[in-house]
Amino acid sequence: xxxxxxxxxxxxxxxxxxxxxxxxxxxxxxxxxxxxxxxxxxxxxxxxxxxxxxxxxxxxxxxxxxxxxxxxxxxxxxxxxxxxxxxxxxxxxxxxxxxxxxxxxxxxxxxxxxxxxxxxxxxxxxxxxxxxxxxxxxxxxxxxxxxxxxxxxxxxxxxxx
Amino acid sequence: xxxxxxxxxxxxxxxxxxxxxxxxxxxxxxxxxxxxxxxxxxxxxxxxxxxxxxxxxxxxxxxxxxxxxxxxxxxxxxxxxxxxxxxxxxxxxxxxxxxxxxxxxxxxxxxxxxxxxxxxxxxxxxxxxxxxxxxxxxxxxxxxxxxxxxxxxxxxxxxxxxxxxxxxxxxxxxxxxxxxxxxxxxxxxxxxxxxxxxxxxxxxxxxxxxxxxxxxxxxxxxxxxxxxxxxxxxxxxxxxxxxxxxxxxxxxxxxxxxxxxxxxxxxxxxxxxxxxxxxxxxxxxxxxxxxxxxxxxxxxxxxxxxxxxxxxxxxxxxxxxxxxxxxxxxxxxxxxxxxxxxxxxxxxxxxxxxxxxxxxxxxxxxxxxxxxxxxxxxxxxxxxxxxxxxxxxxxxxxxxxxxxxxxxxxxxxxxxxxxxxxxxxxxxxxxxxxxxxxxxxxxxxxxxxxxxxxxxxxxxxxxxxxxxxxxxxxxxxxxxxxxxxxxxxxxxxxxxxxxx
Numbered sequence: 001x002x003x004x005x006x007x008x009x010x011x012x013x014x015x016x017x018x019x020x021x022x023x024x025x026x027x028x029x030x031x032x033x034x035x036x037x038x039x040x041x042x043x044x045x046x047x048x049x050x051x052x053x054x055x056x057x058x059x060x061x062x063x064x065x066x067x068x069x070x071x072x073x074x075x076x077x078x079x080x081x082x083x084x085x086x087x088x089x090x091x092x093x094x095x096x097x098x099x100x101x102x103x104x105x106x107x108x109x110x111x112x113x114x115x116x117x118x119x120x121x122x123x124x125x126x127x128x129x130x131x132x133x134x135x136x137x138x139x140x141x142x143x144x145x146x147x148x149x150x151x152x153x154x155x156x157x158x159x160x161x
Numbered sequence: 162x163x164x165x166x167x168x169x170x171x172x173x174x175x176x177x178x179x180x181x182x183x184x185x186x187x188x189x190x191x192x193x194x195x196x197x198x199x200x201x202x203x204x205x206x207x208x209x210x211x212x213x214x215x216x217x218x219x220x221x222x223x224x225x226x227x228x229x230x231x232x233x234x235x236x237x238x239x240x241x242x243x244x245x246x247x248x249x250x251x252x253x254x255x256x257x258x259x260x261x262x263x264x265x266x267x268x269x270x271x272x273x274x275x276x277x278x279x280x281x282x283x284x285x286x287x288x289x290x291x292x293x294x295x296x297x298x299x300x301x302x303x304x305x306x307x308x309x310x311x312x313x314x315x316x317x318x319x320x321x322x323x324x325x326x327x328x329x330x331x332x333x334x335x336x337x338x339x340x341x342x343x344x345x346x347x348x349x350x351x352x353x354x355x356x357x358x359x360x361x362x363x364x365x366x367x368x369x370x371x372x373x374x375x376x377x378x379x380x381x382x383x384x385x386x387x388x389x390x391x392x393x394x395x396x397x398x399x400x401x402x403x404x405x406x407x408x409x410x411x412x413x414x415x416x417x418x419x420x421x422x423x424x425x426x427x428x429x430x431x432x433x434x435x436x437x438x439x440x441x442x443x444x445x446x447x448x449x450x451x452x453x454x455x456x457x458x459x460x461x462x463x464x465x466x467x468x469x470x471x472x473x474x475x476x477x478x479x480x481x482x483x484x485x486x487x488x489x490x491x492x493x494x495x496x497x498x499x500x501x502x503x504x505x506x507x508x509x510x511x512x513x514x515x516x517x518x519x520x521x522x523x524x525x526x527x528x529x530x531x532x533x534x535x536x537x538x539x540x541x542x543x544x545x546x547x548x549x550x551x552x553x554x555x556x557x558x559x560x561x562x563x564x565x566x567x568x569x570x571x572x573x574x575x576x577x578x579x580x581x582x583x584x585x586x587x588x589x590x591x592x593x594x595x596x597x598x599x600x601x602x603x604x605x606x607x608x609x610x611x612x613x614x615x616x617x618x619x620x621x622x623x624x625x626x627x628x629x630x631x632x633x634x635x636x637x638x639x640x641x642x643x644x645x646x647x648x649x650x651x652x653x654x655x656x657x658x659x660x661x
């Protein structure tokens with residue numbers, strides 16, 4: 001069912017929904033009492049943008065598309081490597097979450113190792129050589145050469161205290 | 162002006178800045194060669210590094226990366242028929258057939274000579290056009306700027322591909338919407354922050370550029386790996402890099418014409434290198450004598466020289482609106498504008514007067530970049546081409562890491578890492594739905610300027626919108642905008658009418 005949706009129209013529909021939500025959120029922007037009669041307030045530009053967004057997406061939804069068959073979502077999304085892409089997204093999210101806790105060195109080594117593994121690298125020495133030295137050299141450049149402070153991570157900080 | 166040029170030259174020719182141009186060209190060439198990664202990603206990846214330099218050096222590095230990335234795109238177009246950037250697609254039409262005939266070295270040399278010549282002619286034109294336009298634009302008022310910014314955003318969409326106008330406009334509006342997140346500086350009111358401290362300063366342009374280009378392009382390359390066969394290596398040796406005198410004579414007029422065309426197209430907001438290269442290719446095919454015309458698409462050196470010259474000339478041309486009006490003409494110059502603003506420099510007519518060293522050193526270093534590309538990159542091409550053999554499973558995690566850490570090193574906020582992943586996922590979905598990213602980035606960067614100028618224009622005219630038609634400059638620019646908007650809609654309606 002979803003596969004038969006035209007991807008162009010799906011994009012327009014999503015944008016319409018976003019514009020409506022944006023328009024609604026515009027109404028929540030607080031206004032100062034004395035500014036309500038001013039010609040330009042904090043809401044003016046967002047209002048105009050919400051209206052433009054709604055207008056463009058409605059136009060896109062209403063105007064018929066050429067190559068209707070080719071634009072079917074199922075056809076245009078078939079054959080993609082979803083699993084490794086999804087796994088990489090999860091790896092990046094985990095990297096973002098553990099970065100503050102484990103610090104740059106450990107989090108980065110783990111992230112690079114995971115990335116290499118996800119993309120099909122199975123040789124242990126390649127995984128090691130592409131993650132540990134790269135991270136160490138980068139850390140040295142940042143901390144020793146450029147004098148940038150990189151936190152060792154909340155866990156290590158609490159242990160050392 | 163002469164003092165400005167001399168000061169700019171003195172800044173551009175310091176050992177550090179020459180080194181930066183060289184590094185920029187080299188890194189840009191490498192990134193530009195990687196299929197899917199273009200100049201925007203290359204420059205975005207460089208931005209965190211440039212924060213350590215003064216503005217002139219930072220811009221010099223980015224200009225080198227820009228040129229290098231465009232040249233790198235040509236290299237992968239010629240060697241493996243996989244253009245790294247849209248601006249070099251036309252180069253593959255004749256460059257790849259030349260490579261298949263065992264003349265890859267010659268094709269790369271012609272590409273380098275043409276790029277160099279196009280860059281040289283365009284830099285001379287930039288030298289003349291930029292100060293002249295900067296002086297004229299000193300008389301511009303807020304309403305004129307507002308109209309110009311609207312024209313710039315509309316032009317990006319109007320020059321988008323067939324049937325892409327509405328999608329490009331939607332992406333522009335999305336960029337403008339994202340630019341309203343954060344504190345409204347004029348009123349001190351928070352908008353769309355949903356109570357999060359991390360959003361009070363708005364969304365960082367670097368985060369948006371990295372996530373929507375570098376990260377999402379890397380993710381797209383993994384996604385597509387299931388659909389497309391691995392990029393194959395060139396089956397042939399590079400061959401000789403030598404170009405004969407006869408061949409040089411044949412491409413000389415092509416280079417001259419394409420330089421002028423490329424520069425003028427580059428100056429137009431929104432047009433840029435891609436359109437310039439296709440226009441130049443089409444123009445030369447039409448102008449060629451019938452015998453030479455037959456060779457187009459089969460390894461014509463004219464067909465390679467024209468787009469190569471034009472895309473480089475357009476790169477220089479796109480700096481004219483950036484440096485003189487503060488309006489970026491392309492996604493790439495939009496990223497540069499963001500970087501300049503982060504340095505505390507507002508490009509525009511005052512840049513020419515207030516920061517002549519930055520203004521002139523960027524222009525001069527662009528030329529130095531051209532020389533480096535020719536003198537150093539060309540002999541290094543066989544070695545740089547080897548980097549193309551670096552396996553994807555190593556390259557992609559590195560790109561993801563450098564993108565993420567690049568943003569972190571500016572904000573030192575891990576929330577930005579999570580936000581980047583979220584933006585990258587949305588960008589991948591939009592790419593899958595065939596929505597262009599560059600208009601979104603342009604809208605995001607210009608959003609604040611549009612709002613400020615509109616607010617000022619309304620304040621000056623006591624809240625009346627009469628400024629839209631009372632000032633001749635404003636009115637003319639807006640009229641041009643309406644025509645630009647009407648053209649694609651009219652074309653689309655005409656095509657539908659014909660098909661029914």
